[in-house]
Amino acid sequence: MTPDTDQTTGEFRLSRRTVLTAMVAGGTLAACAPSSSEAQTSDAPTAASVRTDGVSDVVVIGAGVFGMWTAWTLQKQGLSVTLVDAWGPGNNLSSSGGESRLIRTEYLGNRLYTGMAHESLPLWRELSDRSGLPIFHDCGALYLYRHEAENVQESFRLQQDLDIPIERIERADMEARFPQFSFEEISYGIYQPTMGAIMARRSLQVLAEEFVAAGGTYIQGKVMPISATGEITSVQTEAGEEISGGQFIFACGPWLPKLFPEVVGRRIIATRQEVYFFQPEAGNARFDYTQMPAWVDAHEEDLHYGFPSLENRGFKIALDIHGAETDPDTQIRKVTESGEAAVRAYMSKRFPILAERPLSETRVCQYENSVSGNFLIDHHPEFSNVILVGGGTGHGFKHGPAVGRYVSELATGTLTDPAPVFALSEHGFHPEGAH
Helix, strand or coil: CCCCECCCCCCECCCCEEECCCCCCCCCCCCCCCCCCHHHHCCCCCCCCCCCCCCEEEEEECCCHHHHHHHHHHHHCCCCEEEEECCCCCCCCCCCCCCEEEECCCCCCCHHHHHHHHHHHHHHHHHHHHCCCCCEECCCEEEEECCCCHHHHHHHHHHHHCCCCCEEEEHHHHHHHCCCCCCCCCCEEEEECCCEEEEHHHHHHHHHHHHHHCCCEEEECCECCCCCCECCCEEEECCCCEEEEEEEEECCHHHHHHHCCCCCHHHEEEEEEEEEEECCCCCCCCCECCCCCEEEECCCCCCEEEECECCCCCEEEEECCCCCEECCCCCCCCCCHHHHHHHHHHHHHHCCCCCCCCEEEEEEEEEEEECCCCCEEEECCCECCEEEEECCCCCCHHHHHHHHHHHHHHHHCCCCCCCHHHCHHHCCCCCCCCC
């Protein structure tokens, strides 16, 4: 381990500015290929290329899952990369912070996101294998359904076509295999044995460690909004530090609208999301990840989901339904009594043995939501060397490796199959007071 790694926890600690000599291969990459987006087709920028003037080829602003995997991927392609974040990889204010995220390919037949999750899974596994501590826990994933639906069947067939292990389990068999649940009102389940939980914060810190060790530059600082036109040559931090580069990729999660209020604005809004952890009774290991899968109550209106106890943190439960609109800089990160009461009411039906157990931990985070739920990945319409990345909408973390690949191809002019739904022009604006 490097000197910047905590020897007891294995978690990465970044100093305010960590700079190692960039190890960059020579050569020039092709010009940017056109895409379906207006912003991508008008004023098509010159692709990122290896510079020889000491300025980074690419500056990535935001070390969440989209920015971190983008920086890591661009570096693997031989470009010099500077990564900037206000509080550091995996920090608790970010949408990518916290303990765990579910990786799944169950997307009700959506080929784009099923494929991206399928592409990402082996890269998460490889990262876990390289890490000193586990990043991926293959506990499996179980989706609970109340009734038959064509999109569920379509999704099942799609995943079979992709050779993704998947199994339909009837209620009686689920009751025998997963006694932790009460399957009241549930008809059947879809089980994915190769899916599971990603340790979110740890994964980003490990990626950051690899990035810096390979020659990347990391700067901790808050980047200010830009006011240039046409093309920018640098960004400035709140502390006055100027960071120069050839291309700039802004992957700032819920802060993206603050940096680009006119272009992004209410295309992306942040919502408050409460997360609860409950500790099973002493000696009860049935809720451990070795004995229980992650789960999603898919046909339930509020869409509860959760995880077994990972690394003894307790049983985790949350609602996927979007909460109240919030500001990531000022929101009060304390759960509400009404939120806890609602979760306990649900658990009395689905996990009655845990419904009265004490809380072991709570968290308040945020989703950064697009109107459609699709990601925003596109060139800025006015700054020819700026790419905007965001709109994870509560399901983005699992796709980090695939998003990193997609953004890096967009930046280097090698993207051959752009997704129209990612285009800026396809993203509408949330009305005021929508949440």
